[in-house]
Amino acid sequence: MPKKNAFYAQSGGVTAVINASACGVIETARKHKDKVGKVYAGNNGIIGALREDLIDTSKESAATIASLRYMPSGAFGSCRYKLKSLEENRAEYERLIEVFKAHNIGYFFYNGGGDSADTCLKISQLSESMGYPIQAIHVPKTVDNDLPFTDNCPGFGSVAKYVAVSTREAAMDVASMCETSTKVFIVEVMGRHAGWIAAAGGLAAQKEGDAPHIILFPEIAFNKQKFLTRVKQTVRKNGYCVVVASEGAQYKDGSFIADAGSKDAFGHTQLGGVAPTLASMVKDELGYKYHWAVADYLQRSARHIASATDVEQAYAVGKAAVEMAVAGKNGVMPAIIRGKGKRYTWHIEEAPLDKIANVEKMMPRDFITPDGFNITAKARAYLEPLIQGEDYPPYKHGVPHYAILKKVRVAKKIKKTFKV
């Protein structure tokens, strides 16, 4: 059997450590030259495959590939592009197989979240039925931490660390100013569907009563009066109140707090934001001086404060994906499995993709305190190991220094173009 090339693509929202997975895939593939030819990366993800726009990673030096470990963002470009079902758009799948065939690609590594797991599974199943078998391996990645089977998802630990550290620092700032100035500080964090990231804000507290005093989860229906009462009680007790609010925080009827439907002076709808909306409530109803922050992309790109555990795991799933491919596996994902002991340990196991695709792992209710405003000891026991350790990038001119990829394109072999 002539050795096959590999295709690697980044999918969906990028993270601080997705390139560490790319590094794991490429470095490991280079160690298995007997079985894996070149690694071609899709320029801007799966779109790169559809357009036959492939980056030849073999043209990048070992040093450049090693530096991917320290680089946030998606080094090869990512995309939000969900392949339709086979019934809806068979042409897309046929195009993928055509491109893979033209470039002798036998391994498909797809680095993403739940949607990508689904695509990966489809490629695995259909390629065979279409007469060109491909080994499709999913490499997990998502700050949302919502993939099943795996104990946690690479990307989450670093955003969790960022949120915990930032909340702790800002809370100390507010505590030192509250006598005459800001009494309420609200920081908005990501997590449209689940409160994993907001929960990580709870790690800022080192003991009972520490900030954050209130966490707003998407899982707990927002009650304005209950919220304001708690803010008031907290300010009276501590002199200040720190709130971590998930962007997905919502009312009982499912409407997001962020979608308050405000309009600017010209009648245009104002873009939401949970933090400013909550700040308005605090100001109007309680009159406290407030400040608010919206971390947005800063949180998921914050490689400068990445969790060393997360970086290590992101690399490990990339490495394991290639090892699974070389071992002949197909339609699987390397999952992170937590050891049973008191001391945190983890290892990689193989998980079947058909059990992963389209399944969302929600945060257990017992991770949230009965009053709905904070995390439990159980949540802390789960979360804390994931933010352990620092893994600082190298710096130059005072900012993180990253290698610049050459991104040499692979010569096209198919005349027909494909519109995406």
Place this chain on the structure above:
Amino acid sequence: MPKKNAFYAQSGGVTAVINASACGVIETARKHKDKVGKVYAGNNGIIGALREDLIDTSKESAATIASLRYMPSGAFGSCRYKLKSLEENRAEYERLIEVFKAHNIGYFFYNGGGDSADTCLKISQLSESMGYPIQAIHVPKTVDNDLPFTDNCPGFGSVAKYVAVSTREAAMDVASMCETSTKVFIVEVMGRHAGWIAAAGGLAAQKEGDAPHIILFPEIAFNKQKFLTRVKQTVRKNGYCVVVASEGAQYKDGSFIADAGSKDAFGHTQLGGVAPTLASMVKDELGYKYHWAVADYLQRSARHIASATDVEQAYAVGKAAVEMAVAGKNGVMPAIIRGKGKRYTWHIEEAPLDKIANVEKMMPRDFITPDGFNITAKARAYLEPLIQGEDYPPYKHGVPHYAILKKVRVAKKIKKTFKV
């Protein structure tokens, strides 16, 4: 002459490194036990003096004091409280002198910005005329970087580093997603009166054309059409556009962009935010997918990514303040003076407070490109040295670890209370 005690207070908005200055003051005072007795810190700044609420720093261990170097926020509490003029409120000054006298305080170290320099000068002048001479030394601190004489202000370098690093990371994130997703990213940073912090965002660029593509300064009148045209041009050229906007960005008539006067669904005025307001414009006029972040307190408390140069200088001004006091100085401030050579060097010199109080150092126009949207090479040459080096705090449980101060209070000696 019996040796005198010292009073130290933190004033105004805190920074990532103001406690490094406190560390410099206290450690240096401990080395001059022949001349300086105990260092009493005002609980919540100058208010602590007015209330006779003094923290005895001699009760803190050497290790705790050393750890102040790593701690963001104001360890002893700060306040926004500007003493009135002597004519308006003589009682306040008399109270201060009364408290200082009661506790044998002969040195006054005031750690703050322009307003504090003014207070410090007044204490220095009035105490003598009121028959109880005090040596008043101002210890510079402000993220606004607007004090005269000193080349830069401790606190600024760290917020500058945070903004440069965060902008660089987020810009890379957007670049990797722009093919199918976010095309415009806007990050709002501090600086109500001057664009120093926004300018620091420019350090994210390593070469011509790099993000940020647009910086909005308070110094340059905002022109909506010119802004939108530049955004459009940038997206067409690069595929995406990153904007760093100062909270102080304003229209020609001086009205802040943030004060767009929007109302929520209930008719309440919505709290501003330059970033969401600009995002609305981009969405309504250009239709691009956008994201925005507001760093707020996260930027000035981000000790985890402090500039090593800034930390060193913050410590140095605290140390120098005590050395000046011991040398008999009064009404002065240790200023940071930049060396003339190509390689960045700095040293501390004494600056007279009467030339500092109430003078605001603005950003030179030639730090901003002629089109008003970016920084010049001259600005870069000034800013870059200030963000050099990393000075990481110790970590425990995945978050920065800080000593907890005992904050033992000094027994009150005055019966009369004073209402602040």
